[in-house]
Amino acid sequence: xxxxxxxxxRPEKTNDDMRSEMxxxxxxRRADLVRNGMSEDEAERQARIEFGSQNRYQEEGRAxxxxxxxxxxxxxxxYCLRLLAASPGFAVATISILAIAIGVNxxxxxxYSNYVLKxxxxxxxxxHFRAETRDVNQRGxxxxxxxxxxxxxxxxxxxxxxxxxVSTIQVLLLKPEQRHAMVSVVSKxxxxxxxxxxxxxxxxxxxxxxxxxxxxxSVGHAxxxxxxxxPVGESIRVRDRLYRIAAVMPATFQGTEPVVPDLWVGLGMxxxxxxxxxxGPPRTQVHGFxxxxxxxxxxxxxxxxxASRLSRPNGEPIARVQITPMxxxxxxxxxxxxxxxxxxxxxxxxxxxxxxxxxxxxxxxxAVREHxxxxxxxxxxxxxxxxxxxxxxxxxTGTIGAGLGMLxxxxxxxxxxxxxxxxxxxAGLTMQPVxxxxxxxxxxxxxxxxxxxxxxxxxxxxxxxxxxxxxxxxRRMRNxxxxxxxxxxxxxxxxxxxxxxxxxxxxxxxxxxxxxxTYDLRMDASPQVIAAIEKMPEVEMLxxxxxxxxxxxxxxxxxxxxxxxxxxxxxxxxxxYLPLLxxxxxxxxxxxxxxxxxxxxxxxxxxxxxxLFPGRPAIGGTFELDETDAGTYQVIGVVPDxxxxxxxMGPDRTAVYLxxxxxxxxxxxxxxxxxxxxxxxxxxxxxxCLDMPGGTGCDPTSxxxxxxxxxxxxxxxxALAAVLGSIALLLTAIGLYSVVSYSVxxxxxxxxxxxxxxxxxxxxxxxxxxxxSRCVAYGxxxxxxxxxxxxxxxxxxxxxxxxxxxLAYALVPLLLAAVAALAAIVPARAASRLDPIEALxxx
Amino acid sequence: xxxxxxxxxxxxxxxxxxxxxxxxxxxVLLRIEQMSGGKxxxxxxxxxxxxxxxxxxxxxxxxxxQSDNNRRAKFYTLTTTGRKRLKEELGRWERLxxxxxxxLSAKGIA
Numbered sequence: 001x002x003x004x005x006x007x008x009x010r011p012e013k014t015n016d017d018m019r020s021e022m023x024x025x026x027x028x029r030r031a032d033l034v035r036n037g038m039s040e041d042e043a044e045r046q047a048r049i050e051f052g053s054q055n056r057y058q059e060e061g062r063a064x065x066x067x068x069x070x071x072x073x074x075x076x077x078x079y080c081l082r083l084l085a086a087s088p089g090f091a092v093a094t095i096s097i098l099a100i101a102i103g104v105n106x107x108x109x110x111x112y113s114n115y116v117l118k119x120x121x122x123x124x125x126x127x128h129f130r131a132e133t134r135d136v137n138q139r140g141x142x143x144x145x146x147x148x149x150x151x152x153x154x155x156x157x158x159x160x161x162x163x164x165x166v167s168t169i170q171v172l173l174l175k176p177e178q179r180h181a182m183v184s185v186v187s188k189x190x191x192x193x194x195x196x197x198x199x200x201x202x203x204x205x206x207x208x209x210x211x212x213x214x215x216x217x218s219v220g221h222a223x224x225x226x227x228x229x230x231p232v233g234e235s236i237r238v239r240d241r242l243y244r245i246a247a248v249m250p251a252t253f254q255g256t257e258p259v260v261p262d263l264w265v266g267l268g269m270x271x272x273x274x275x276x277x278x279x280g281p282p283r284t285q286v287h288g289f290x291x292x293x294x295x296x297x298x299x300x301x302x303x304x305x306x307a308s309r310l311s312r313p314n315g316e317p318i319a320r321v322q323i324t325p326m327x328x329x330x331x332x333x334x335x336x337x338x339x340x341x342x343x344x345x346x347x348x349x350x351x352x353x354x355x356x357x358x359x360x361x362x363x364x365x366x367a368v369r370e371h372x373x374x375x376x377x378x379x380x381x382x383x384x385x386x387x388x389x390x391x392x393x394x395x396x397t398g399t400i401g402a403g404l405g406m407l408x409x410x411x412x413x414x415x416x417x418x419x420x421x422x423x424x425x426x427a428g429l430t431m432q433p434v435x436x437x438x439x440x441x442x443x444x445x446x447x448x449x450x451x452x453x454x455x456x457x458x459x460x461x462x463x464x465x466x467x468x469x470x471x472x473x474x475r476r477m478r479n480x481x482x483x484x485x486x487x488x489x490x491x492x493x494x495x496x497x498x499x500x501x502x503x504x505x506x507x508x509x510x511x512x513x514x515x516x517x518t519y520d521l522r523m524d525a526s527p528q529v530i531a532a533i534e535k536m537p538e539v540e541m542l543x544x545x546x547x548x549x550x551x552x553x554x555x556x557x558x559x560x561x562x563x564x565x566x567x568x569x570x571x572x573x574x575x576x577y578l579p580l581l582x583x584x585x586x587x588x589x590x591x592x593x594x595x596x597x598x599x600x601x602x603x604x605x606x607x608x609x610x611x612l613f614p615g616r617p618a619i620g621g622t623f624e625l626d627e628t629d630a631g632t633y634q635v636i637g638v639v640p641d642x643x644x645x646x647x648x649m650g651p652d653r654t655a656v657y658l659x660x661x662x663x664x665x666x667x668x669x670x671x672x673x674x675x676x677x678x679x680x681x682x683x684x685x686x687x688x689c690l691d692m693p694g695g696t697g698c699d700p701t702s703x704x705x706x707x708x709x710x711x712x713x714x715x716x717x718x719a720l721a722a723v724l725g726s727i728a729l730l731l732t733a734i735g736l737y738s739v740v741s742y743s744v745x746x747x748x749x750x751x752x753x754x755x756x757x758x759x760x761x762x763x764x765x766x767x768x769x770x771x772x773s774r775c776v777a778y779g780x781x782x783x784x785x786x787x788x789x790x791x792x793x794x795x796x797x798x799x800x801x802x803x804x805x806x807l808a809y810a811l812v813p814l815l816l817a818a819v820a821a822l823a824a825i826v827p828a829r830a831a832s833r834l835d836p837i838e839a840l841x842x843x
Numbered sequence: 844x845x846x847x848x849x850x851x852x853x854x855x856x857x858x859x860x861x862x863x864x865x866x867x868x869x870x871v872l873l874r875i876e877q878m879s880g881g882k883x884x885x886x887x888x889x890x891x892x893x894x895x896x897x898x899x900x901x902x903x904x905x906x907x908x909q910s911d912n913n914r915r916a917k918f919y920t921l922t923t924t925g926r927k928r929l930k931e932e933l934g935r936w937e938r939l940x941x942x943x944x945x946x947l948s949a950k951g952i953a
Contacts, residue, residue: 021868021917022891024910028869029887031912052888060892065899 014067018058026051072385076392083393090365091397094358097734098401098451100727101354103408105347106444110413112340113443114434115329120256123195125327127161127289128256129296131303134320141318143167143283146187146209146267148310153189153288156302161291164189165284168261171273172522172699175237176224178686180699182430183214183238184261185270185284191215193289194256201232201247209266214243218251219430220262236263241272251433256287258329260430275668287326296323329432342793346495346724349488351451353728356481356488357735358455362394363478364742366463373463386464394456395449402448409444410436420716478739479775485735486779487786489728490816494787496721497808503714511550512642512651513581515704519682520548521670523689523698527663532688533672538681541673543576544662548669549644550706559656560624561612568608569652570629571644572660572667578603578639580673587619587637595659598629603637605655629658647710672700729819736823740772744831751831752840761832768828769821776820780813848883853893855936856883858921858929861903867916868894894919902928 026047033043051057062068084091119125133141144152144165153163165187173181190196191203203215214236216224225231235242243265254260265273270282290299303321312318324331366373373386381389417431458477523529534542547555559568575590585603594601602623609618613635621635641651660667674681682700689698744751751764787809848856860866860874868890875883897903902925910916921929 017917018891020915022888024867024914024916025869025872025887025891027914028910028912050887052886054888057888057891061895064892064895 014062014065015058018061019054022051022054022057072388073392076389077396079389080393080396084397090361093734094361094397095401095404097354097357097731098398098448099404099408101351101731102402102405102444102447102451103412104724104727105351105409105447106406106440107409107413107416108343108347109443110409110434110436110440111417112344113437113439114432115258116340117328117439118437119327120329121252121254122256124161124289127292128326129288129290129299130324130326130331131163131286131288131300132322132324133307133318134322135317136319141312143285144307145281145283147281148283148307149187149189149286151310152286152303152306155306156299157291159291159294159302160299161289161294162189162193163286163288164193165267165286166190166256167284168255168257168259169273171238173224173236173238174690175235175242178690181220181224181236181262182259183273184255184257184264185267185273185282186264187267187284187286190264194253196249196253198247199250200230201245203247208246209268211266212241212243212269212272213246213266215264216245216248217254217261217263218249219254219260221248223262223430238273239275241269243269254432256326256329258432260432262430296325299323338793342790343720346492346721349492350724350727350731351447353485353488353731353735355451355454356485357731357738358394358397358451359458360478360481360735360742361738362455362459363462364738364745366459369463377464383464387460390460390463391453391456394460395452398448398450398452398456399445401451402444405448406436406440406444409440478742479771482732482735482739482772483775483779483782485728485732486776486816486820487783489725489732490780490783490813491787491790492721492728493725493812493816494783494808495791496718496725497812498791498805499714499718499721501805501808503711503718506648506711506714509643509647509650511647511703511707512640513549513583515550515707516702517673517675518549518581518703519672519674519700520551520703520706521672521685521698521700523670529689530662530670533670533685536684536688538674538676538684539672540675541576541580543580543671544574544660544667545577545669545671546572546660546666547644548671548703549581549642550647550703550710557625557627557629559612560626561621566612566654568612568654568656569644570656570658572664573657574659574661574667577657577671580671581642583639583642585637585639587635589637590657590659595661597659598661598664599659600631600633601636601659602633603639603657604635605639605641605652607641607652608654608656609635609638611654633658647707648714674700729816732816733819733823736772736776736820737827740768740824741827741830743768743771744827748831748834749840751834752836752838755834756836756840761829764832765825765828768831769824772820772824773817776817780816784809784813846882846884848885852936853885853889854897855929855932856885857890857893857897858902858925858932861919862921862926862929865918865920867910867918869916871919897925901925 029047029050030040030043033046034040038046062071120128122128133143135141146165149163149165153160166184168182168184170180171183173179188205188209191205196203198215199218204211204213207213208215216231221228221231224236225234228234230248231245232248233245235244237243243263249264255264267282267284270284288299290296300321300323303323304318307318307321310318376386376389413434413436417434421431462477521533530542530544533539555570556567557570559566573590574595575592578585578589587603590599590601590603593599604612604618612618612623613621618635618638622632623635624630624632639657641655643649643651644655645652662670672685685698685700754764754767755761856875857871860871860878863874866874871894872885872887872890875885894903894905898905898919902922903919904922905917905919907915908918
C-alpha cells in the first residue's frame with residue numbers, strides 16, 4: 001500500500017521505470033534481430049511490431065499496479081476544479097455554505113476539546129483529581145486548611161500521592177494601577193506537585209505562605225507590567241499590603257483552572273487579600289494525585305476516613321470526600337455531558353441543514369449537468385465510475401469548505417472568547433488560551449469528508465441513473481429535504497426564542513428593591529471610612545451588612561419556635577439597611593442602640609412570618625436561635641419579600657434580619673444608595689478610598705451589574721442559539737429558493753403551456769407555492785414535537801423556568817413560514833413572467 | 844508460425860520461466876520461446892502488464908540490476924508465495940490437460 005502511495009505521489013518515476021524497462025526490451029530484441037542478419041532499420045521496425053503498442057501496455061501496466069483508481073481520482077479532481085472555476089457563482093455559494101457550517105462546528109469543537117478533551121500540561125495528569133467535601137445533607141462542607149492538607153496527605157500515603165489547594169478570587173489591585181486581577185491562592189505543595197518552574201526568578205514555596213510574595217503568570221506579566229522585561233522585584237498592592245514579585249511563570253504554566261490567574265500568592269495570605277483578618281486558618285478546595293496503582297475510589301475512601309475525623313470549625317463535620325478525576329480543565333461529568341450533547345447537536349444540526357441544502361443545490365444543478373453525464377454514459381462510463389466522479393467532486397468541495405471553515409474558526413475563536421469574557425461582566429477575566437491541535441484538524445477534516453459524501457451521494461446516485469425512469473422521486477426527495485431543513489431550523493430558532501424569553505423574564509424579575517441605585521462598595525467598613533463616605537454629597541445613605549444581596553444565599557441557622565426546628569436564612573444589618581433598600585417596615589425598624597448592642601430583636605420577611613407564625617400575628621412573637629447568636633429573639637417588624645440570593649433563585653423563602661453595626665465582627669460589607677450619575681459618584685468614591693490613610697481601595701459596583709452577571713449563562717446560551725438559528729434560517733431560505741428555481745426550470749414547458757392556455761401569472765405563482773408550502777408545513781409539524789421533547793430534556797439540566805412559551809411557539813413558526821414564502825415567491829414570480837412562446841420553444 | 848498461447852495461461856508461463864532463476868522481461872520472453880521450442884508466441888508487450896500484476900500480487904519480486912550487455916534492466920525473482928502458487932497451478936494444469944486430452948482423444952468420431 002505504501003509502495004502504491006509512493007508510486008501515486010511520484011507518477012513520473014513509475015512511468016519512467018516502465019518506459020525504460022520496455023525500451024530495454026526493444027533494444028535487446030533489436031540487437032538479437034540484427035545479429036540474425038537484419039538491417040538496423042528493419043530490426044527496429046520488426047521489434048516494434050512484435051512488441052505492440054507501448055502506450056497501451058504502459059496504461060495496462062498502471063492498472064495492473066493498482067494505480068488506475070488513483071489516476072482517475074486525480075483526473076476527476078482536476079476536472080472538478082475546472083468545473084468549479086467555470087461556474088464561480090455555484091462554487092462560491094457551495095463553499096461558503098460549507099465553510100460557515102464547518103467553521104462554527106470546528107470553533108465549538110476546538111473550545112470543547114481544549115477544556116474537556118485535551119489533557120492538561122501537568123505531570124501525572126491521569127492521576128490528577130479534584131476533591132470536594134460533603135456534609136450529611138450532601139451540601140459542600142468547606143475546604144481544607146494547610147495543616148489539614150498535610151494531615152490528609154500524610155495519613156493517606158500509598159493511596160494518595162500529593163495534595164494541593166487552589167482557589168481563584170478576584171481582587172482589586174491598587175498598584176501598579178487600580179484594576180481588577182484574578183489571584184490564585186495556593187497551598188505549599190502547589191508548585192512542587194505541578195512541577196511549576198519559573199521563567200524568571202525563584203519561587204519561595206515556604207516563605208510565600210507567611211509573607212506577601214507573589215508569583216506572576218505570563219498573562220499577568222503582559223497585563224500588569226507590559227513595559228517591564230523582568231518584573232521580578234517589582235511589587236503589587238492589594239488592600240494595605242505590598243506583595244513583592246518573586247518569580248514569573250512561563251506561558252506553558254497556566255494553572256489547573258479554566259481561568260488563568262494573573263498572580264499566585266500563598267494560601268496564608270488569603271485573609272489579607274479578602275480583608276478578613278481573624279476568621280481562623282484559611283481554607284481552600286483541594287486537588288491531588290492518586291498514588292501509582294491506586295484507584296480514584298480507593299483515594300476517595302481513604303480521604304473520607306481521614307477527613308471525617310478532622311475537628312472542623314462551626315461543627316460542620318465532613319461526611320464524605322467526593323473525587324472527580326481531572327485530567328482535563330473541565331472534567332466530563334454526567335450533568336455536563338448532557339448539556340454538551342445538546343450543544344453539539346445544535347451545531348451539527350447547522351451542518352446537517354447545510355448538507356441538505358447543498359444536496360438540493362446539486363440536484364437543482366443536475367438539470368444543467370444531465371446532458372454532460374448522459375454523454376459520458378453514452379461513451380461507456382459505468383454507473384460506478386460516474387458516482388465516483390461526482391463523489392470526488394463533492395468531497396473536494398467538502399475539503400475546500402473544511403479548510404476554509406477551519407481558518408474561519410481559528411480567526412473567530414479568540415474573538416468569541418473575548419466576547420464571552422466581556423459578556424460575563426467579570427473584569428480582568430482571561431480564559432485559558434485555546435490552541436488548535438490535531439483534534440481540531442481531524443474534526444474539521446472528518447466533517448468536510450462526511451459533508452462531502454453526505455451532500456454528494458444522493459445527487460450522484462440520481463444523476464448516474466438512466467434518465468427516463470423515476471422522475472418523480474428526486475422531487476419528492478428534494479421536498480423531504482426541505483421539510484427536514486425547516487424542521488431543524490425550527491428547533492434551533494425555537495430554542496433561541498425560548499432562551500431569549502427566559503432571559504427577558506429574568507430581566508423583568510423584581511428583586512423587590514431598586515437594584516440600579518444600590519451599590520456594593522466592596523471595601524473594608526472601618527469606622528473612619530464610613531465617617532468619610534457619609535460626608536460625601538454623592539452618597540445618600542450608607543449601611544453596613546454582613547452579606548450583600550445577590551451574592552448567593554446567606555448564612556442559614558436553626559431556629560426553634562414552639563419546639564419546632566426550622567432552617568432559616570439570616571443576615572445581620574444595621575438600622576439603615578431597610579430604609580436604604582426602601583423596604584416599608586410593618587411594626588418598627590431597628591434602632592441605633594439595638595444594632596450597636598446586638599439586641600435580641602428581629603425583623604422578618606412576609607414569607608418567614610407565614611412559615612414561623614402561621615395564622616397568628618408575627619410581631620411580638622419570639623423564636624430561639626442556637627449556634628453563634630444563641631438566645632430568644634422577639635420579632636419587631638415584618639418586611640416584604642425580596643431576592644437576596646442569586647437572581648434566578650427567586651425571592652427568599654426565608655429571610656430574618658438581625659441587628660448589627662459597622663465595626664462588629666462579620667459586618668464587613670458596605671452598601672450605599674447613590675441616586676445620581678453613577679460614574680461621577682463611583683470615581684469620587686474610588687479616589688476617596690485611595691486617599692484614606694491606610695486605605696484599602698474600593699470598587700463600588702451597582703447591584704444591577706451583579707444581576708447582569710447572573711444572567712450571563714442565559715444570555716450566552718440565547719446568543720448562541722440565535723446565531724445558530726439565524727444561520728439555519730438563512731440556509732433554509734437559500735435551499736427553498738434553489739428548489740423552487742429548479743422546479744421552475746424543470747417545468748418551463750408546463751408553465752408555458754398553462755400560460756398559453758390563458759393561465760394568469762397569479763395562478764402560476766400559486767401553483768408553484770402550493771408545493772413548497774406543503775413541505776414547509778410538514779417541516780413545521782415534524783419540528784414542533786422535537787422541540788417540545790428537547791426543551792423538556794433541557795429544563796432538567798439547565799435552569800429554564802418556562803419550556804412552553806406561547807409567544808415563542810407562535811412567533812417562530814410564523815417567522816419561518818414568512819421567510820420560506822419569500823424565498824419561494826421570488827423565483828415563482830420570475831416564472832410567471834415567462835414568455836410562453838420562449839418557454840415552449842426550448843428543448 | 845508459433846501458436847498464440849491459451850488465454851489465462853500467461854501468468855503460469857511467466858511464473859515457470861522466472862522459477863528457473865532471476866530474469867528480466869525480455870529474458871522471460873526468450874526463455875518461454877526457447878523452452879517451447881519456438882511453438883508458443885506471446886505478444887511481447889503483453890508480458891509487462893502481466894509481470895506488474897504478478898508483482899502487485901506478491902508472487903514475484905523486482906529489482907533493478909545490470910544485464911549481460913551492461914544495460915540497466917529490471918530483474919524478476921519468484922517469491923515464496925509465488926513458488927507455492929506455481930506448484931498449485933502446475934497441478935491444476937496437469938489435471939486439466941489430462942482431462943482435455945482424454946476427452947479429445949476418445950475414439951469414435953475421428
